[in-house]
Amino acid sequence: MSMRTSAAYLTRHLPLRSTLRPVPSLLGPHGLQRSSMATVAPPVTQNSVDKKGPTAIVFLNMGGPSSTAEVGDFLSRLFADGDLIPLGRLQSYLGPLISRRRTPKIQQQYAEIGGGSPIRKWSEYQCTETCKILDKISPETAPHRPYVAFRYADPLTEQMYEQLLKDGFGGGNGGRAVAFTQYPQYSCSTTGSSLNELWKWRNRLENKRVPGESSPNGAITWSVIDRWPTHPGLIEAFARNIEDKLAEYPEERKKDVVLLFSAHSLPMSVVNRGDPYPAEVAATVYAVMQRLKFSNPYRLCWQSQVGPSAWLGAQTSDTVRSYVERGQTDLILVPIAFTSDHIETLYELDKEVMHEDAKGHPGVKRAESLNGNETFIQALADIAHAHLQSGQSCSPQMGLRCQGCKSERCLEQKKFFAGEQAQILPTVR
Numbered sequence: 001m002s003m004r005t006s007a008a009y010l011t012r013h014l015p016l017r018s019t020l021r022p023v024p025s026l027l028g029p030h031g032l033q034r035s036s037m038a039t040v041a042p043p044v045t046q047n048s049v050d051k052k053g054p055t056a057i058v059f060l061n062m063g064g065p066s067s068t069a070e071v072g073d074f075l076s077r078l079f080a081d082g083d084l085i086p087l088g089r090l091q092s093y094l095g096p097l098i099s100r101r102r103t104p105k106i107q108q109q110y111a112e113i114g115g116g117s118p119i120r121k122w123s124e125y126q127c128t129e130t131c132k133i134l135d136k137i138s139p140e141t142a143p144h145r146p147y148v149a150f151r152y153a154d155p156l157t158e159q160m161y162e163q164l165l166k167d168g169f170g171g172g173n174g175g176r177a178v179a180f181t182q183y184p185q186y187s188c189s190t191t192g193s194s195l196n197e198l199w200k201w202r203n204r205l206e207n208k209r210v211p212g213e214s215s216p217n218g219a220i221t222w223s224v225i226d227r228w229p230t231h232p233g234l235i236e237a238f239a240r241n242i243e244d245k246l247a248e249y250p251e252e253r254k255k256d257v258v259l260l261f262s263a264h265s266l267p268m269s270v271v272n273r274g275d276p277y278p279a280e281v282a283a284t285v286y287a288v289m290q291r292l293k294f295s296n297p298y299r300l301c302w303q304s305q306v307g308p309s310a311w312l313g314a315q316t317s318d319t320v321r322s323y324v325e326r327g328q329t330d331l332i333l334v335p336i337a338f339t340s341d342h343i344e345t346l347y348e349l350d351k352e353v354m355h356e357d358a359k360g361h362p363g364v365k366r367a368e369s370l371n372g373n374e375t376f377i378q379a380l381a382d383i384a385h386a387h388l389q390s391g392q393s394c395s396p397q398m399g400l401r402c403q404g405c406k407s408e409r410c411l412e413q414k415k416f417f418a419g420e421q422a423q424i425l426p427t428v429r
Helices: 003-013 068-080 088-112 119-137 157-166 191-205 232-246 268-272 277-291 316-325 343-357 374-390 408-421
Strands: 055-061 144-150 176-181 221-225 258-264 298-303 331-335 364-366
Touching (some): 055 119, 055 157, 055 191, 088 343, 144 191, 176 191, 176 374, 191 408, 221 374, 221 408, 232 277, 232 331, 232 374, 258 277, 277 298, 298 343, 316 331, 343 364
Parallel strands (some): 055 144, 055 176, 331 364
């Protein structure tokens, strides 16, 4: 996207100053309460004279336990996922072992941030608000119905899919659904894993009915928004949050504040396979710094390493500790790959990095997460609108496999979602 196009987007769509819209509290005395996954709706009536709706907008994310009681199941699913944490042939043995050992510690961490993760609250809010905007700017595909599908916590992908069927999508009724990843930067470990799971449950719940048939009659028609690392609305939302935090420093120190962009790390085995995530995260960082006119020194670092194997670095915690020890104590941490608060921001960055690694120095701060940011939610709606108008099943990038990919599941998933756009390469033996 050119600078002129980016400027035109900002002029048309973005308010003069982004604010946090009040969100009805879902917090109870024991943490986050569950809210319904989607409003029960009448059956789908598709393809009326001048409309293409209703359209299901499905936000994909990793999710998080809404209470400490859900931590064990959450970790069990997470460590069983070889796309996210590859443990090789011993995955079925090591995964449960690691999750059981880590559960008490992780339960305590969630207890310290309020008893559960806020990611479900924010995901449901963001998706609902996106659909409200879409109803206005894309009436031909309205009504737009919000759904959330988490990979490791409720509502799980199979729960979301069953809800779609109950609401009249698929099962002979047809209907359109858009799988909208909430990881702006694509990785086989995150978006790829979520799409593998969606593909699996689509096959189980809407099986082929005739040998050789690509899709049963009346099944859901799926398309995918698989990445959006440099969308101007996303970049503007990040930049404004950074500017708000920079304003808290004295004027004479402001230009020397170091911006530390932090993203979830990946095992080097995944990186070396050709995963596009590191490059796309770097693209987001560079676009944000362009928007800020490179006003400050900056670095990209990585957090949340798990296990003894090599992971992408430098680690955020090590970086902060090193800079503080050298006397650089004005730092802003920017969670650049997360679209809302969760354990990695509220505990890992706020409690561990800022208070332990930075020794509680007041010059070390964190930029706000996107959460209910109006600029960000408008960007989500614009991304979805452009996708609905494009007629594409996914981006051209998604149809190309990683250079070292050996996953048959990934191959079949791409064949399904990318369709004619897929550049299918045979599996490496």
